Amino acid sequence: xxxxxxxxxxxxxxxxxxxxxxxxxxxxxxxxxxxxxxxxxxxxxxxxxxxxxxxxxxxxxxxxxxxxxxxxxxxxxxxxxxxxxxxxxxxxxxxxxxxxxxxxxxxxxxxxxxxxxxxxxxxxxxxxxxxxxxxxxxxxxxxxxxxxxxxxxxxxxxxxxxxxxxxxxxxxxxxxxxxxxxxxxxxxxxxxxxxxxxxxxxxxxxxxxxxxxxxxxxxxxxxxxxxxxxxxxxxxxxxxxxxxxxxxxxxxxxxxxxxxxxxxxxxxxxxxxxxx
Numbered sequence: 001x002x003x004x005x006x007x008x009x010x011x012x013x014x015x016x017x018x019x020x021x022x023x024x025x026x027x028x029x030x031x032x033x034x035x036x037x038x039x040x041x042x043x044x045x046x047x048x049x050x051x052x053x054x055x056x057x058x059x060x061x062x063x064x065x066x067x068x069x070x071x072x073x074x075x076x077x078x079x080x081x082x083x084x085x086x087x088x089x090x091x092x093x094x095x096x097x098x099x100x101x102x103x104x105x106x107x108x109x110x111x112x113x114x115x116x117x118x119x120x121x122x123x124x125x126x127x128x129x130x131x132x133x134x135x136x137x138x139x140x141x142x143x144x145x146x147x148x149x150x151x152x153x154x155x156x157x158x159x160x161x162x163x164x165x166x167x168x169x170x171x172x173x174x175x176x177x178x179x180x181x182x183x184x185x186x187x188x189x190x191x192x193x194x195x196x197x198x199x200x201x202x203x204x205x206x207x208x209x210x211x212x213x214x215x216x217x218x219x220x221x222x223x224x225x226x227x228x229x230x231x232x233x234x235x236x237x238x239x240x241x242x243x244x245x246x247x248x249x250x251x252x253x254x255x256x257x258x259x260x261x262x263x264x265x266x267x268x269x270x271x272x273x274x275x276x
Contacts, residue, residue: 007119007130011150014115015108015158022107022158023165027178028185029103030081031257033095034175038063039088046092053084057171063087064094081174082167100155104162108155112145180251183264207241211249214239224255229262243267 015022034054039046049056056063057079064076064086076082085096119127120138131138134147145151166174214235215224224232232255236246246267250260 011115011154015111028181030174031178031182084171112150113141116141183247183250183260210239222254224259226258229259233263
């Protein structure tokens with residue numbers, strides 16, 4: 001039996017440093033939840049209620065029922081982010097399950113790897129001893145993390161920190177906060193690196209001015225709906241905006257979230273060649 005507590009403490013230290021990033025990723029992940037059809041379990045069966053999650057949240061109606069969800073989320077405020085997490089998905093799971101798979105698990109693994117990098121660089125002797133105890137050579141930091149089993153307790157702490165930050169916040173506010181980053185993430189995923197989307201969410205004031213002017217003179221109904229995504233992209237490019245700077249601007253413009261994601265995906269799918 002070996003003592004790896006110092007490493008566990010280091011992973012928690014790095015996690016707390018990264019809480020703002022965790023909150024940002026969860027907000028980005030939440031974008032679009034309002035448009036999802038709402039489901040409830042009734043007598044063991046999953047049924048639709050005929051409305052969307054967003055409509056129920058806006059009306060202050062509970063999103064989860066007595067027959068599904070996690071116990072620790074059962075007393076969530078109606079319409080809040082925590083309430084949404086407890087709602088049923090079309091496949092019979094919960095949005096909390098999806099958050100675990102799509103946000104918390106990869107974020108915690110990345111945090112542990114960052115902690116491992118810090119330990120390797122700043123605590124070389126202790127790191128070498130730890131590798132020897134784990135039977136690892138250190139070439140695969142993710143493998144070292146899994147061998148040390150630091151992810152499980154850290155994921156629990158990450159969930160607690162996230163719920164403390166967002167649990168009681170209305171879904172609409174969480175989505176609004178996450179829109180700019182969600183657009184960037186959509187472009188990154190679709191392009192697989194083909195388009196160099198800025199990771200910083202700060203836009204060029206001049207570019208924002210041009211975009212707002214073009215949109216104001218376009219005659220398009222505001223907020224711009226997904227059906228006008230192609231027209232919106234054409235207008236922005238005609239103003240001389242670079243494809244790579246458009247995704248970060250969309251969160252500042254009067255466009256629907258789905259429109260912003262669609263425009264970013266179009267840019268990513270095309271790459272920069274058509275606009276050269």
